[in-house]
Structures are given as C-alpha cells and as structure tokens.
Amino acid sequence: MKKITTLVLLIAFSLSVHAQEIGLQLYSLRNQFKKDLPSTLQLIQDWGITKIEGGGTYGLDMEAYKQMLEDYNLHMVSIGAGFEDLEKNPEKVIATAKAYGAKYVMCAWVPHKGNEWALKETKHATKVFNTAGKLLKENGITLAYHPHGYEFRPYKKGTLFDYMAENATDFTFELDVFWAHHGGADPLALMKKYPTKFTLMHLKDMEHGVKGNNTGSEDDDSNVVLGTGQVDIAGTVAEAKALGIEYLFIEDESTDVVNQIPESLTYLNGLKEPQLGLQLYSLRNEFPKDVPGTFAKIKEWGIHNLEDGNDGTYNYSMEEYKAMLAENDLKMVSVSGSFEDLRDAPETILARAKAYGAKYAVCFWIPHNGNEFTLADTENAIAVFNKAGKLFAKEGVTLAYHPHGYEFRPFKDELLIDHLIKNSTYFDFEMDVYWFAHPGQDPIEWLRKYPKEFKLMHLKDCKKGTPGNQNGSADVETNVVLGTGQIDIAGIVAEAKKMNIDFMFVEDESSRVKEQAPKSVDFVKGLK
Structure with a gap:
C-alpha cells in the first residue's frame, strides 16, 4: 500500500522488541544537552525510554547527575x-x-x-x-x-x-x-x-x-x-x-x-512477529456438520486467530457465531469477500469486518475469461481495490489482495503482479506461499522485493514433485503437512519475521486437514 499515513506519536510505547530493551545513545542529543539538560532528560522520558548509553555528566558532579537520571527514571546500562x-x-x-x-x-x-x-x-x-x-x-x-x-x-x-x-x-x-x-x-x-x-x-x-x-x-x-x-x-x-x-x-x-x-x-x-492463525476454508467440510465442535477442535490446536472463508455463519446468527468464537478464545482478525461484492457492495464486507472487529478484509480472486488474465483485468482490479480500500481505510480496516498465480504473467519488463503492487495505493497483499511457488516463483524473493506490501500470509505446502502452472488451480490433495513438501516453509517464515506481517494463516484444503493441520501448527511453532 503506497498511501501516506499520518504519524501519531504514542507516548506510552512498549519499548521492548521481542524481550529486548530499546534504549538511546545519548550522543544523539549532544546539542540539546548543551542548551538544557533537565528538559532533554524529560524529552527522553516522554519518549518512553528508560535505558541509556552515555557516560559523561554534562558539567555536573557524578552524584548530582545520577540523581537527575533517577528523577527521570533513566538507567545508564x-x-x-x-x-x-x-x-x-x-x-x-x-x-x-x-x-x-x-x-x-x-x-x-x-x-x-x-x-x-x-x-x-x-x-x-x-x-x-x-x-x-x-x-x-x-x-x-x-x-x-x-x-x-x-x-x-x-x-x-x-x-x-x-x-x-x-x-x-x-x-x-x-x-x-x-x-x-x-x-x-x-x-x-x-x-x-x-x-x-x-x-x-x-x-x-x-x-x-x-x-x-x-x-x-x-x-x-x-x-x-x-x-x-x-x-x-x-x-x-x-x-x-x-x-x-x-x-x-x-x-x-x-x-x-x-x-x-x-x-x-x-x-x-x-515490528513484531506474525501471529499464527487458521484460514477457515480449510474446514469447509467440517463446519456444516458441527460448528461448535469444529471451533473446539481449532482451540485444541492452539490457534486463536482466524480468517473466514466467506462462508457465512452456518445458519447461526452473527451474535451466536461470535459467542462461540469467544467461548473458544478465537478471534476473527480477517474476513474475505468476493471481487463482485468489493466492486458493487463494498459496504457489506466492511460491515462484516466491523462486526467481528477484524483488522483485514481479503479478496482471493479476480474474475477473468477462462485462462486469460490480461492487463485490462489487472487495471480493472486495481481500480476496484483502490476504491474499496480507500473506503475501508477510513474505518480502520485494511484491504488485502491474495494472488493466485495467474498474476505472474509478463508485463513489459516485469510481471502483471508488479503492476498490481506498484499501483496499490489503498490496498496491501496477502501472500499464499503455495500460490506463489506453484507458478514457479520464489516467495522469499518476493518478500524481499516488496518488504512493506505483504501484511498477511497463507502457509500451505505442496507435495514433492507436483508440477505448477499459472492458471490458479491445483488438486487440493497436493496440500501436505507444512515442512514435508517442496516449499521452503521454514525459510519463508524466517523471512516473514523480518517483515511487518501481522498474521500467518495455516491453510490446508485437503481431505486430510484434521490430521495434517495440527502437525502443521506444531511445525511452525517449533521453528527457531
């Protein structure tokens, strides 16, 4: 997303990044200290910083300076x-x-x-x-x-x-x-x-x-x-x-x-590590049989964050459905919507996101004629996504597009997906590592090429030896336990942890999902 956002300074920072302390080297404020020592120490305290690196006393004797540091809750480590x-x-x-x-x-x-x-x-x-x-x-x-x-x-x-x-x-x-x-x-x-x-x-x-x-x-x-x-x-x-x-x-x-x-x-x-979640489409065949039991199973797997598959609430009211989520310590952090709804009725997707308190709304597919995906399709999608994304942004919801493989066709000296990304004024992207790898791309290289554009991720592995294509379709039974297939899941997760990716959703579309998903969750949690 290329839009410029207004910086809001929050005084109450949690200045620990992954159990590390963020401090300040006092040389940064050498010119400010010359003018007003107390005010400069106050400024550091206002920023929420407590750990400092320095050494000099700025003309004070040691005890007076140490007392001043103590007064402003600053520790010379x-x-x-x-x-x-x-x-x-x-x-x-x-x-x-x-x-x-x-x-x-x-x-x-x-x-x-x-x-x-x-x-x-x-x-x-x-x-x-x-x-x-x-x-x-x-x-x-x-x-x-x-x-x-x-x-x-x-x-x-x-x-x-x-x-x-x-x-x-x-x-x-x-x-x-x-x-x-x-x-x-x-x-x-x-x-x-x-x-x-x-x-x-x-x-x-x-x-x-x-x-x-x-x-x-x-x-x-x-x-x-x-x-x-x-x-x-x-x-x-x-x-x-x-x-x-x-x-x-x-x-x-x-x-x-x-x-x-x-x-x-x-x-x-x-900067924070992505949180692990589950794409509910994985359990599309289980929910119609037993919604409460399926939510309980997800909880057993140690999952808390969910992305819906645009399958509704399975004949439950929204309040009943949300109550079941809460009972199982589950939170819908991302909702999905069709391209047609984004184009014709984006407010319906926005309303669903707000009802759940979801931060993201995702579109998984851009309609196109058969196996043809052209520049015109790309330009149309850019216009629809930017218009809906602008509406969503005003309400604190981020729109993300989930490429499916057909976007990797040549365009000028690059690919159509480059054109999508470079014109994403009001939308970001969800990387499905399967659908990036399936058409022959390296997900890690795309993360490095566009480190700020991917906010969500689908973790899905592919059976070794499975040939790929650029049409966005594959046999769902090629989905295997994460880390056992031909995709470098460990490397991708490591790279994702360097980015500002919010959520990584395990997705398994195979008929073996109930057996495979918990093993996949354990694999990701076990990655150092």
Missing part, C-alpha cells in the same frame, strides 16, 4: 570509554561503570593516523581490548568494541574485522548497523557469521543514495528515520532477537533528531 583509558587506566573505566551500575562498557573509536588502518593497528587494538576486557570481566562488566567502518578493509580471505572477531577472547562487539553497512559489510551476515560476538547494537539508518566508505566518517544528516533508509533494520532487529542481544540503542546524529526519534520508535514498536 552502558557507558562509553576512550581507547586511551582502556589501554592505560582501565581501573578508571571500571570505577565509572560501577558508579552508574552499568553492565557494559563500549569503545567507539581507536585512534589512528589519518586514514591509515591496517593489520598493525588491528592487532594492537585487539590486544588492548583483550587485556582491558579481561579486567572488566573480572569486575562483572562486559567490554564491547563498536566498529566504525575502517575495520572492514580486506585481510586475507576476509577483513580486518574478521581478525578482531576471531581473536576477541575477552571482549565483545557493539554492532552499529549504519557503520557496518557504510564500511561495506552486511550487518545481518555479520550477525549470522559471529552469533556469539555481538552483545549490544546501535540502530541507525542511512539515507538512500549515500555511498559508503571505510573511513568511519559521514555527514550526520545522512541519518534517517529507522526503516526508511538503506539498512535492513527489520532484519537485523529480528536477528538480534534470535541471538539474545540485550540492548538495542537508537542513535540518530542528525540535526532533525528530535523529530526523527519518535518516528523511529513508532517503527520499532510496529
């Missing part, structure tokens, strides 16, 4: 230390850390002559950090070095950073994703390569178009709101969760920091 102090007076660093009760000490720069940084400097820095780190460790403090880009210069088959990481026996690293990216490294690849070496992180995004270098220097105003630049913030945050990194500090060195940090917080607050 990490302090910065100069390389010279770590080399010549590590006891001073330890004393400062202990005075704050800080668990971490970070060093953000190793002095070197001009732009000269080679193996000699790398070895010296590694030795100093190991020596100081061992002493800090004996005092219950972890030392973390914060690379700035010059460490990513070539060395043997890797980089000088590889030398540091491989020889870091008594210190760890604080990964600044901006500076790693700027220096030519891939922050996500670094985290995967050295999963035990990173204990802290700086979250900082880089404006599109900025070309990096290995000098460790860049214009401060190249820092942009998290999620709007060229760094994979969502991916690195997701990986940080997997690695158990404790603190992720926002650092924004730009002159617009006061306006950008709230937007970055909003972005981070929106």
Whole structure:
C-alpha cells in the first residue's frame, strides 16, 4: 500500500522488541544537552525510554547527575570509554561503570593516523581490548568494541574485522548497523557469521543514495528515520532477537533528531512477529456438520486467530457465531469477500469486518475469461481495490489482495503482479506461499522485493514433485503437512519475521486437514 499515513506519536510505547530493551545513545542529543539538560532528560522520558548509553555528566558532579537520571527514571546500562583509558587506566573505566551500575562498557573509536588502518593497528587494538576486557570481566562488566567502518578493509580471505572477531577472547562487539553497512559489510551476515560476538547494537539508518566508505566518517544528516533508509533494520532487529542481544540503542546524529526519534520508535514498536492463525476454508467440510465442535477442535490446536472463508455463519446468527468464537478464545482478525461484492457492495464486507472487529478484509480472486488474465483485468482490479480500500481505510480496516498465480504473467519488463503492487495505493497483499511457488516463483524473493506490501500470509505446502502452472488451480490433495513438501516453509517464515506481517494463516484444503493441520501448527511453532 503506497498511501501516506499520518504519524501519531504514542507516548506510552512498549519499548521492548521481542524481550529486548530499546534504549538511546545519548550522543544523539549532544546539542540539546548543551542548551538544557533537565528538559532533554524529560524529552527522553516522554519518549518512553528508560535505558541509556552515555557516560559523561554534562558539567555536573557524578552524584548530582545520577540523581537527575533517577528523577527521570533513566538507567545508564552502558557507558562509553576512550581507547586511551582502556589501554592505560582501565581501573578508571571500571570505577565509572560501577558508579552508574552499568553492565557494559563500549569503545567507539581507536585512534589512528589519518586514514591509515591496517593489520598493525588491528592487532594492537585487539590486544588492548583483550587485556582491558579481561579486567572488566573480572569486575562483572562486559567490554564491547563498536566498529566504525575502517575495520572492514580486506585481510586475507576476509577483513580486518574478521581478525578482531576471531581473536576477541575477552571482549565483545557493539554492532552499529549504519557503520557496518557504510564500511561495506552486511550487518545481518555479520550477525549470522559471529552469533556469539555481538552483545549490544546501535540502530541507525542511512539515507538512500549515500555511498559508503571505510573511513568511519559521514555527514550526520545522512541519518534517517529507522526503516526508511538503506539498512535492513527489520532484519537485523529480528536477528538480534534470535541471538539474545540485550540492548538495542537508537542513535540518530542528525540535526532533525528530535523529530526523527519518535518516528523511529513508532517503527520499532510496529515490528513484531506474525501471529499464527487458521484460514477457515480449510474446514469447509467440517463446519456444516458441527460448528461448535469444529471451533473446539481449532482451540485444541492452539490457534486463536482466524480468517473466514466467506462462508457465512452456518445458519447461526452473527451474535451466536461470535459467542462461540469467544467461548473458544478465537478471534476473527480477517474476513474475505468476493471481487463482485468489493466492486458493487463494498459496504457489506466492511460491515462484516466491523462486526467481528477484524483488522483485514481479503479478496482471493479476480474474475477473468477462462485462462486469460490480461492487463485490462489487472487495471480493472486495481481500480476496484483502490476504491474499496480507500473506503475501508477510513474505518480502520485494511484491504488485502491474495494472488493466485495467474498474476505472474509478463508485463513489459516485469510481471502483471508488479503492476498490481506498484499501483496499490489503498490496498496491501496477502501472500499464499503455495500460490506463489506453484507458478514457479520464489516467495522469499518476493518478500524481499516488496518488504512493506505483504501484511498477511497463507502457509500451505505442496507435495514433492507436483508440477505448477499459472492458471490458479491445483488438486487440493497436493496440500501436505507444512515442512514435508517442496516449499521452503521454514525459510519463508524466517523471512516473514523480518517483515511487518501481522498474521500467518495455516491453510490446508485437503481431505486430510484434521490430521495434517495440527502437525502443521506444531511445525511452525517449533521453528527457531
């Protein structure tokens, strides 16, 4: 969806992303601190931040500054230390850390002559950090070095950073994703390569178009709101969760920091793992026999979120149907509607979504002539979806289209689905991984190509050896337990967790659904 939404700043942020703490590197507000220390601390508190990284006292004595931090409920969990102090007076660093009760000490720069940084400097820095780190460790403090880009210069088959990481026996690293990216490294690849070496992180995004270098220097105003630049913030945050990194500090060195940090917080607050659900069409043959029993079975499977199959309420009133949902701790978070209803009576779908309190409404099929799906069909669908989606958006409901395979036909230098996505002003997309893979596409590549356009997902696997097509039809008995077929379900789920996908619905259209669905649910829940 390409529409621009108004940013609403919510003061009461839950600043923990997947059990990690989101903090602030105080250097971000260096200019504000010079003018008014109390007001700047108040600003941090108003943003909902409680964990900070800093070290200086801004002209106050230590006790007065610590009292001020306490007054604003701010906890100094990490302090910065100069390389010279770590080399010549590590006891001073330890004393400062202990005075704050800080668990971490970070060093953000190793002095070197001009732009000269080679193996000699790398070895010296590694030795100093190991020596100081061992002493800090004996005092219950972890030392973390914060690379700035010059460490990513070539060395043997890797980089000088590889030398540091491989020889870091008594210190760890604080990964600044901006500076790693700027220096030519891939922050996500670094985290995967050295999963035990990173204990802290700086979250900082880089404006599109900025070309990096290995000098460790860049214009401060190249820092942009998290999620709007060229760094994979969502991916690195997701990986940080997997690695158990404790603190992720926002650092924004730009002159617009006061306006950008709230937007970055909003972005981070929106990053969450997709919730697992079930597409009720899977049980279309069971509901007519026993609605209460089928809902009870879904509850047994540990499912709470549902997407309806546009099959109504099975002769129950809406209130009776909703009562059964509530009794089984089930919530209809997405409803479906036909293309014809979206075109001719969108208010009926909207009313059903609002009756359930559903956040999404989905369309699964665009009518077309036989196996012909053309640009004209695509343009017609875009007009219908945008018109209905605009109406829905006003009521807080998001419209999503669920491609079925016929949209992957050539159009100019791309495909018709590209044309759909690029013109989706008022609608988003639900990815059915089966129907992306069936016509020969790679779902993971599409998630990466359009990381902000997919809000929902259907998880459905295909029997190994099943040939695909582009007509949107297949034998439902080719649906198998997730993880046992030819689709990379584990990889897709991992990628989805980096995106802003709300719900992943298990869908199994086979006659074996009652046996297969619980196994599929267990498979997804067991993915690390």
